[in-house]
Amino acid sequence: METLFTVTDAAPGTRRHTQRVIGELAQSIRERDFITYQHCRRVAIYANRLARQMGWQRAAARELALAGLVHDLGKTWVRNEVLLKPARLSESERETIEKHPVTAAQLLWAFDMPDLILDAVLSHHERWDGAGYPQRLAGMAIPLGARLLSVADVFDVITTDRPYKAAMSVPEARERIHEGAGGAFDPTVAGAFTTLLDARRDFRLTAYVGAEAPDELWRAHDSGDQLSPA
Numbered sequence: 611m612e613t614l615f616t617v618t619d620a621a622p623g624t625r626r627h628t629q630r631v632i633g634e635l636a637q638s639i640r641e642r643d644f645i646t647y648q649h650c651r652r653v654a655i656y657a658n659r660l661a662r663q664m665g666w667q668r669a670a671a672r673e674l675a676l677a678g679l680v681h682d683l684g685k686t687w688v689r690n691e692v693l694l695k696p697a698r699l700s701e702s703e704r705e706t707i708e709k710h711p712v713t714a715a716q717l718l719w720a721f722d723m724p725d726l727i728l729d730a731v732l733s734h735h736e737r738w739d740g741a742g743y744p745q746r747l748a749g750m751a752i753p754l755g756a757r758l759l760s761v762a763d764v765f766d767v768i769t770t771d772r773p774y775k776a777a778m779s780v781p782e783a784r785e786r787i788h789e790g791a792g793g794a795f796d797p798t799v800a801g802a803f804t805t806l807l808d809a810r811r812d813f814r815l816t817a818y819v820g821a822e823a824p825d826e827l828w829r830a831h832d833s834g835d836q837l838s839p840a
């Protein structure tokens with residue numbers, strides 16, 4: 611019988627293993643909901659650029675990007691009537707959706723993913739002012755990676771067409787991020803993001819991001835590195 615899998619050096623705890631697990635989980639998002647999958651890919655790239663802009667080492671920035679790639683993994687557990695509902699959600703439907711960061715973090719925990727990834731995914735809907743979810747953390751109590759992911763996530767959501775909302779222009783989105791400093795967002799992170807937007811006119815990615823494997827994704831989009839401290 612043909613073997614389906616080959617044993618490699620990707621032992622648990624290695625970066626290679628992390629990348630492989632995240633890659634497979636991202637594929638499961640793709641199978642379930644292509645729109646969310648594309649959103650995750652753009653958020654991964656934005657998060658990578660933002661982390662580099664803030665002086666993160668390349669390896670840490672890439673790990674954060676892996677978190678971006680699966681940050682909405684928990685939505686694959688939400689049934690279609692709720693996930694794809696083209697109308698206002700009821701209270702209980704909203705509660706169901708709001709479980710997605712916890713669901714994702716539990717899955718990632720079961721796969722022994724690094725803390726940076728777990729924390730960023732679990733807390734990507736927390737707000738600087740404490741009005742987010744699931745734990746209503748505020749300020750510096752929110753893991754830094756989550757504070758970055760949150761800005762990258764919101765930027766992508768508002769600059770993309772949604773069933774009931776047309777995409778904002780980049781200047782409008784820049785304004786929204788700027789206004790959100792101290793409310794939704796860590797002011798330092800929001801500031802770094804607007805600086806990045808100002809420095810790079812082609813910052814916004816097209817709706818479809820082509821490359822497949824995570825390492826191809828970085829290679830194709832690491833050009834943002836030249837804007838940031840080495």
Ligand SMILES: [Fe+2]
Binds near residue numbers: 681682710734735
């Ligand atoms: Fe989310």
